[in-house]
Structures are given as C-alpha cells and as structure tokens.
Amino acid sequence: MLSIDNLHAQVEGKGILNGINLDIKPGEVHAIMGPNGSGKSTLSSVIAGHEDYKVTKGSLLYQGADISDLSADERAHLGIFLSFQYPVEIPGVTVTNFIKTAINETRKGQGLEEMPANVMLKKIKEKAKLLSIDTQFLSRSLNEGFSGGEKKRNEIFQMAMLEPKLAILDETDSGLDIDAMRIVANGVNSLRNENNAILVITHYQRLLDYIVPDFVHVLHEGKIVKSGGKELALELEEKGYDWIKHAI
C-alpha cells in the first residue's frame, strides 16, 4: 500500500529525513517510535502532503503510484488520513458541519455524488457512539475549548467517518488519560480490517498495549535504525532511547 524508498526530505532547507525505507501492506499496523526531534512528525507530514516539506531524494509510492506531487487534499481523496498531534481549533464551524463538508468534498474529489443527508446523519450517529461522543458535542465548534481527550476522540471520529485506507496516527496518545486512551484505541481497533493499514507514531510504548502493531520501527536522526515485532517496543520502553543511540 505504502512504499517508501530512501526518502530524504527537508523543511526550510534543513534536512530532517535522511533515507527512510518503509513498506506497509494492507491489513498491517506499523508503529514508528523515536525520541523527540528524530523526525517522526516530519514523516507523517511528508506522507500526508504538507507543502512546506520538500522531498529531495528517494520515492514515495502509494498503491503503486508516486504521490509526492499531490496536494494534501488529493492524497486524502486517495484514502490517506492524518490524525494530528495538535488538532487545530476552528471557532465558528461545528463538528457536524465540518465532517459533512469533509465527507462531501472528499466524495467530490473522488467523482462521487454528495452523501444523502439521512445516510450522513445515520453514519454520524453510529460513529459517534463508537467513540462515546454525545450529540451535544457534535454541535460545538471544532476543537474549540476541547480537552485533550475530546480532541483525540474527535480525530478518530473523523477517521471513522472518512474510512481511510491508510491512517497515520501522530502522537494520538499524548494528552490522554487511561480511560480516554482506551476509548480511542477501541475506536481505532474496530476500524481495522484487511484492506486498510495504520501507521502509529508515538514516543511511548503504552498506546501499543492497546493498538497492537505488527511491526515496530525506531527512528533516529531521520533514519529507521531498527525494526522488529511488537516486542521491540517493550524493549525500548525498558532500556530507553539511549540504548538505540549506543547500539548504532
């Protein structure tokens, strides 16, 4: 599904990614771990298509096609979703109307008709329930005054609505207490199937107790320095990132 080969990227002339290799197949869950400043968030922004990040070398293939020239919305139309570490507050636009706009603009981008209002409403209700979101929440302004947990639940709610093929969860566990993390993780797990893939980006291992990865990669100075199964996350948690730094 996603095939990254020797990817180099920079922002404002500064090299952040220095040769990433990553291959994600449908049905898989990959986790990228790494210390602060290792390039985790840059990688998610590059895959999602942030304009400020320039691919300088290597290739970024999605479903076999080079997507490095596509804008973020065009990538979204192909099924790539990025859950933000810090979701943006947009006063004046309600959660419901935002998701309606996102769904219909995505469908427009895919050459489909708008989703009928009753279908939309039913889907919103169903997915809100999945993430324990009440109806009052849906009529609030997007992310405005939301707690950390509410913001992240709202991100996963949007993911559930948009049904992406590749979902990137950037530091979804940050700012979450254990109950909120459980709700978010359950939401993500219920969306997993053999046709989609998830890339979890996290600093800590704890989220991976709930969203269990098939592969774990360690990022250091813009490169994947170690890959393994889910046990690698535990090892990292135990030994700390210094262990990786010394090991290479």
Added chain:
Amino acid sequence: MDLQEKLVASYMAQTSATAEPTGLAKIRSAAIETFEQQGFPTKKMEEWKYTPLNKLVKTDYTVFPKKSKNLTLDEVQNYILHDVDTFKIVFVDGVYSSFLSETTHEGMDVCLLSAALSQPKFRKVIEQYFDTVTDLEDSFTALNTAFGREGAFVHIPKKKRVEKPIQVIHFSTGVNQNLMLQPRNLIVVEAQSEVQIIERHQSLTDTPVLTNVVTEIFTHKGAQVDYYKIQNDHENASLVDSTYIHQEKHSHAKVHTFSFGGQFIRNNLHFYHKDQAIQSTMKGITLVEGKQLVDHHTLVHHAHPNSESHQEYKGIYDGQSTGVFNGKIVVEQEAQKTNAFQQNNNILMSDKATINTKPQLEIFADDVRCSHGCTIGQLDETALFYLQTRGIAKKEAQALLTYAFANNVLASVNIPAVKTRINALIAKKLGVNLGFNL
C-alpha cells in the same frame, strides 16, 4: 468645470425649479454653501488620509438622470429578500417605484421622504428631526442635505413592535450617463418601539454610479433599532454612506455593515448619546479583492453615564484591495461608568493588500472601561493543512477558514433571511460552492 462646480451649478438649477417650505430651503442653502466652501475632502485631511477621492471627483457625474429604465421584477429579483415578508421602499435612479414597493400608513408611516417633505401633516416631524443629528461640517453630508429629496421615511409611534423588516433599496440604471445619487433616509422610532431595517444600494449597469447617502436615525427612550447594510454593489459603483444615530435613555441601536462589492465604499457611522443607559452596537464584515477600497469610520459619543458601546469589525482583503478602519470613541467627563469595547481583526490574503487600522480614544472621564484591539494576520497555514488532510481542497479550505473568521459577526444577525443571504454572498465572493449554514 470640475465636479464641485458642476454640483453647485446643478443646485441652482434645481432650486429655481422646486418650491419648498422656507425652513427647508434655508437648511439646503446653508448646506450648499458649506459644500461650496469646503469642496470635497482631500488626503491632507486626517479623516481622509488613506482614502483617495481623486478618481471619483474627476468623474463627470450628473445629478439629473435623463431617463430611467423601466425595470421588470426579473431584473431586480436577486437584490430583494423574498423569503421573508417585508415592507419595501424601492427607488430607481432616485425615483420611487410604486410597482416594486410595499409601504404603509396604518398605525405607522413607512413611506417616502418626498411625501413627508411636501405634505403639511408631516411638517412638524420634519421640522423636529430633519438634518438635526448630522455633522453640519461634513461636506458629503452637506452635499446630500442640499440635494436629498427622496429616500425612506419611517416613523414608528410609541410602543410598537414592527413585525416585518423594512427593506430600503435604491437601484440605479444610469443609461449611458454617470449618475450621482443623493438618497436621504429619515427614521424616527418613538419610545419603547422596535424596528428592523435593511438598506441596499444596487447598480444595474456598468456605468459608474456614485451614491452619497445620508441616514438619520432617532431612537427614543427604550427604542430598539436593528439596522443592516448590505453593500455588494457593481464593480463600477461607489458609495459614501453617512449614518447619524441619536439615542435616548435605554435605547439600543445596532448596525451591521456587510461590505463585499463596489469599487469604493466610505462608511461614516456616528452614534450620539443623549442620555444614560444606552447601548450602541456596530458590527461589520468586509470581504474585498481586486482594487476595491472599503473605509469604515465610526464614532461613538458617550456623553452620559452608564452606557455601553460594542464594535466588532472583521476584514478580509485579497488582491490589491485597501481597507481603512478608524474607530473613534469619545467619553465625556460626565460619562462615568462607560463601557466601550472595540475590536478590529483583519486578514490579508495577498502581499499587495493593505489595511490601515486606527483606534482613536478620547477619554475625559476617569471611571470607565474602554478596551480596543486590532490584529492583522494571514490565514493559519497549519489550519489549512489540517482541513486539506480531511479532503477539503485549498480554495475551499481557505473559504472555510475565512468564514470561520467572520462568523461571530453573523451570530448577532437577527433576521434569518439576512443571515442566509450573507452566507450565500460570502460563498459566492470566495468562489466556492459550500453551504455556509454552519
């Protein structure tokens, strides 16, 4: 002959052709004298520093339209709100159109100024109110006072809540000639009464039109006036809009100004407090592009204790457009416990757009709360990226953020049909097909 000389000569021609009561004739001749002495404002004047008039005063406008086009309902349909029952006072090239209007004299007067000026039964009201709250030194206002013979006349008696909004619409057809219009509106709302008014000036032609409108509003004790200005005129149309509001005790006057279209717009919005416990609210959304210029000059004159004023203006400037915001708040020594709030937030969408914003506070009382703030910024890049990752294309994402930026000004619009119309105009102006009933 330049425009100023031409206007003065036109005034002479007009006066000799029409007879008016002595009091009125005196007011007009004093006004044309003021205009003749002062001429049009220049950039050397502080109040006009960022608002050049050279192009306007070099245009050869006439105040006497040769012939008005007969308008069909189809041609004007778009500019009149239909999804709500309203009174309508409609003018075409300065002439009342009974065909397009719906006025009343039942229990109140919603009619024409020309009728009020000429009929004896209105003489007392005219003498009491006409040209009594205007700035006599303002040359555009003086020019209007000299010429203004037609417009809306609204007189609401005591304790009456007017159920239907009143639409005041001035169309111009300017067949083959540049037209200057001088509409004059007089609104008198007696104690404890309420009224909603929507004002619009719309050109139906490419020919340049200059509208110099003056509106006087009197809000008596406990009265409420909710006033909406929809400024979305043709690209060759220019507007100088001066509104003067007299407020009595416990009255609340609210003015929303939506400036989207037109080549040149200057709004002078003045509130004068004549007693205590008054509320004045002024809000605006300016959304312009190309070479458009929109200038908001507001004045709130707090002269008595315990009153409030709220100002909130949002501006979005694209292309090479220019914005001016000058918010003057005067708090007299006697006006203790005044609460005056002013906010002007702007977004520049291009490197070539300009905004000149200036709060101007003159406070002579010591126990007051006056706050003001202005911001100038760009759309948030991270927010744009966020929306794009949800499948919303850049143009639509920009539109959504622009709408969100301006949205809280719309929250205080009390006529749903106006809100719907403004939403549609914003979407159209931003070139997107998003339903902004957010």
